[in-house]
Amino acid sequence: MAGLRERVRAELTAEIKALARRQMATEGATSLSLRAIARDLGMVSSAVYRYFPSRDDLLTALIIDSYNELGEAAERADAVGDRDDLRGRWRRVSDAAFTWAKANPSEYSLIFGTPIPGYAAPNDTIGPATRFTVVLIGLLAHAAHLRMRPAVIVEPGPSVQVDLQRIRDTLGVDIDDVTFLAGMQIWMGLFGSISFILFGQVNNVITDVDEFFAVTAEALGRQVFDVTGTSRAGADVERA
Amino acid sequence: MAGLRERVRAELTAEIKALARRQMATEGATSLSLRAIARDLGMVSSAVYRYFPSRDDLLTALIIDSYNELGEAAERADAVGDRDDLRGRWRRVSDAAFTWAKANPSEYSLIFGTPIPGYAAPNDTIGPATRFTVVLIGLLAHAAHLRMRPAVIVEPGPSVQVDLQRIRDTLGVDIDDVTFLAGMQIWMGLFGSISFILFGQVNNVITDVDEFFAVTAEALGRQVFDVTGTSRAGADVERA
DNA sequence: TGTACATCAGTGAACGCGCGTTCACTGATGTAC
DNA sequence: TGTACATCAGTGAACGCGCGTTCACTGATGTAC
Numbered sequence: 262m263a264g265l266r267e268r269v270r271a272e273l274t275a276e277i278k279a280l281a282r283r284q285m286a287t288e289g290a291t292s293l294s295l296r297a298i299a300r301d302l303g304m305v306s307s308a309v310y311r312y313f314p315s316r317d318d319l320l321t322a323l324i325i326d327s328y329n330e331l332g333e334a335a336e337r338a339d340a341v342g343d344r345d346d347l348r349g350r351w352r353r354v355s356d357a358a359f360t361w362a363k364a365n366p367s368e369y370s371l372i373f374g375t376p377i378p379g380y381a382a383p384n385d386t387i388g389p390a391t392r393f394t395v396v397l398i399g400l401l402a403h404a405a406h407l408r409m410r411p412a413v414i415v416e417p418g419p420s421v422q423v424d425l426q427r428i429r430d431t432l433g434v435d436i437d438d439v440t441f442l443a444g445m446q447i448w449m450g451l452f453g454s455i456s457f458i459l460f461g462q463v464n465n466v467i468t469d470v471d472e473f474f475a476v477t478a479e480a481l482g483r484q485v486f487d488v489t490g491t492s493r494a495g496a497d498v499e500r501a
Numbered sequence: 502m503a504g505l506r507e508r509v510r511a512e513l514t515a516e517i518k519a520l521a522r523r524q525m526a527t528e529g530a531t532s533l534s535l536r537a538i539a540r541d542l543g544m545v546s547s548a549v550y551r552y553f554p555s556r557d558d559l560l561t562a563l564i565i566d567s568y569n570e571l572g573e574a575a576e577r578a579d580a581v582g583d584r585d586d587l588r589g590r591w592r593r594v595s596d597a598a599f600t601w602a603k604a605n606p607s608e609y610s611l612i613f614g615t616p617i618p619g620y621a622a623p624n625d626t627i628g629p630a631t632r633f634t635v636v637l638i639g640l641l642a643h644a645a646h647l648r649m650r651p652a653v654i655v656e657p658g659p660s661v662q663v664d665l666q667r668i669r670d671t672l673g674v675d676i677d678d679v680t681f682l683a684g685m686q687i688w689m690g691l692f693g694s695i696s697f698i699l700f701g702q703v704n705n706v707i708t709d710v711d712e713f714f715a716v717t718a719e720a721l722g723r724q725v726f727d728v729t730g731t732s733r734a735g736a737d738v739e740r741a
Numbered sequence: 742t743g744t745a746c747a748t749c750a751g752t753g754a755a756c757g758c759g760c761g762t763t764c765a766c767t768g769a770t771g772t773a774c
Numbered sequence: 775t776g777t778a779c780a781t782c783a784g785t786g787a788a789c790g791c792g793c794g795t796t797c798a799c800t801g802a803t804g805t806a807c
Contacts, residue, residue: 266749266803273750289618291531296793307795308751316794375614376700378529387705412652413727415720420709428706446690446720452702453693454686460616462692465627466668469660480655480686484724487653506770506782513783536760547762548784556761 274312277302278326281319285367291377293320317380320371324382325389327368332392334361339396347404347486354396355451355478362455369459373452394448398434401444404486405436411443412484440485447481454478514552517542518566521559525607531617533560557620560611564622565629567608572632574601579636587644587726594636595691595718602695609699613692634688638674641684644726645676651683652724680725687721694718 280301285293295316299306313319338357342349362369371377372390417425417438425441428434436444454477457463458470467473520541525533535556539546553559578597582589602609612630657665657678665681668674676684694717697703698710707713 270750287618289531289615291529292618292793294793295795304750305752306793307753307797310795311750370615373696373700373702375529375610378527378532413720413723415716415723417716418709418712420712421707421716424707424709424713442716442720446694446717449693449697449717450686450690451693453689453691453696456613456693456696457689460613462613467661467664469658469664472658472660473664476655476657476661476682477686477689480653480682483653483655510783532760534760535762544783545785546760547764547786550762551783 270312277309277312277319278322281323282365282368285323285371290320290323290367290371290374295319320377320380321383321386323368324371324386327365327372328386328389328392330365330368331358331361331372332389332396334358335393335396339399344403345407347400347407347409348482350400351447351482351486352478354400355481358393358451359455359458359474359478362459366459369455373456374460395432397444397448398432398436400486401436401440402434404444405440409440409486411439412487413443414439415442417442443485447485450481451478454481510552517549517552517559518562521563522605522608525563525611530560530563530607530611530614535559560617560620561623561626563608564611564626567605567612568626568629568632570605570608571598571601571612572629572636574598575633575636579639584643585647587640587647587649588722590640591687591722591726592718594640595721598633598691599695599714599718602699606699609695613696614700635672637684637688638672638676640726641676641680642674644684645680649680649726651679652727653683654679655682657682683725687725690721691718694721 277298280298281293284297284301288294288297293316295309295313296306299309302309313322334357335354338353339350342353344350362373421442422438425438428441429436454474458467458474463470463473517538520538521533524537524541528534528537533556535549535553536546539549542549553562574597575594578593579590582593584590602613661682662678665678668681669676694714698707698714703710703713
């Protein structure tokens with residue numbers, strides 16, 4: 262059996278990452294320490310270097326895992342349900358993000374919190390980092406295809422127009438500027454609200470954060486994925 | 502002159518905080534070190550303890566200062582202009598927040614980034630922390646008074662209703678649930694977008710972050726502070 | 742199938758550095774009579 | 775106004791702890807003939 266050593270190696274690598282995550286949960290990502298992990302592992306500190314050549318490489322692995330988990334959760338959430346039910350899809354995807362973040366607050370902080378000083382993410386992280394975004398862009402493309410119009414219409418300036426065109430070209434999607442911009446708004450609104458909840462900004466203000474998140478996500482979804490054409494009509498009905 | 506010693510003391514206290522801020526800018530808040538500050542100051546490390554009884558007390562002072570600076574910037578920005586021009590007021594206030602955050606990224610991270618593990622903010626921080634929010638609530642109250650309606654109408658669930666009522670009672674303001682919720686959305690959207698920009702989430706995506714922020718803030722403002730009654734009409738004009 | 746060699750995991754010691762906090766102390770600045 | 779005492783800022787040494795990374799090494803696991 263050729264793979265024995267390899268299998269043990271893979272297991273230990275996974276265990277190191279698991280311990281690192283547990284350590285992040287209590288100490289924070291900045292004070293993630295190879296020595297402490299080795300201690301937990303019952304190994305001598307230098308042994309960890311067989312698995313990760315430096316602390317930053319371990320961090321990178323954790324960041325990639327986190328992006329992948331979040332992205333995969335979003336993909337799974339969007340794999341079910343009627344393709345045309347965009348508000349439903351948005352609700353499932355945003356819920357998946359919130360659920361993952363609540364379950365993995367340190368991993369969430371690692372990718373959406375304050376950048377770790379002295380650490381520069383290598384290029385390997387870019388792919389996993391875009392995974393969630395790709396799901397969202399799928400929703401936007403479908404909304405554009407259904408000729409939905411955001412509740413608030415804003416036009417980008419010249420520089421942002423160029424940026425949006427570049428993304429269109431890169432990903433080969435067909436999303437008009439207005440929808441694209443509105444999509445970025447709810448993207449930032451989604452993670453803004455998750456950060457506010459997780460980082461304690463609504464402590465002493467909001468009691469039931471789950472209920473609060475639900476209404477927030479609903480409001481965000483309605484900004485882009487409301488009825489076709491005059492979404493205001495739908496809002497008026499709701500209001501009456 | 503009785504105040505000589507006191508004056509020197511105040512100056513040194515200020516200088517310690519200034520050095521601490523400079524240190525945060527390069528090392529991050531988590532690795533803020535009293536010893537390094539003492540070194541920069543040309544003093545022995547134990548001398549700093551005459552001014553701040555512990556590292557956490559220094560952190561607290563920095564947090565309070567940061568909240569106060571942000572709050573004051575918002576208050577100043579909202580002190581000018583027509584009271585009824587809510588979109589203008591929002592633009593000035595949100596710009597003030599962004600400008601302050603760009604100029605003081607580490608201070609911004611300190612209050613809106615990942616919480617520092619092991620540090621619990623004492624009650625002294627609550628007052629300054631609400632300063633910005635109070636400005637925003639002023640806008641919301643005025644919007645409600647002018648009978649503006651948010652572009653997207655969502656109703657809070659029972660628990661959030663109670664929370665909102667508590668805030669109304671505490672602050673003595675008259676803002677309906679729907680406006681209040683929409684206000685919280687743009688509050689989270691504002692700082693969500695600032696965090697995305699400052700924490701590098703839109704790197705390689707957005708080139709001109711100032712232009713991007715401007716359109717973001719505009720979109721947020723239009724969600725709450727559009728024309729009275731049927732704000733959709735205004736959007737339709739814009740769209741045509 | 743059995744032996745010789747190469748690969749690799751983990752050890753243990755060391756380098757050089759950092760930190761927060763305490764404590765007894767000197768000497769200067771302020772205060773009360 | 776001048777002296778005696780109290781207050782306070784800053785010193786220097788120490789305690790006890792942490793960290794990332796390197797390096798020569800032992801001994802076990804895998805590989806080639």
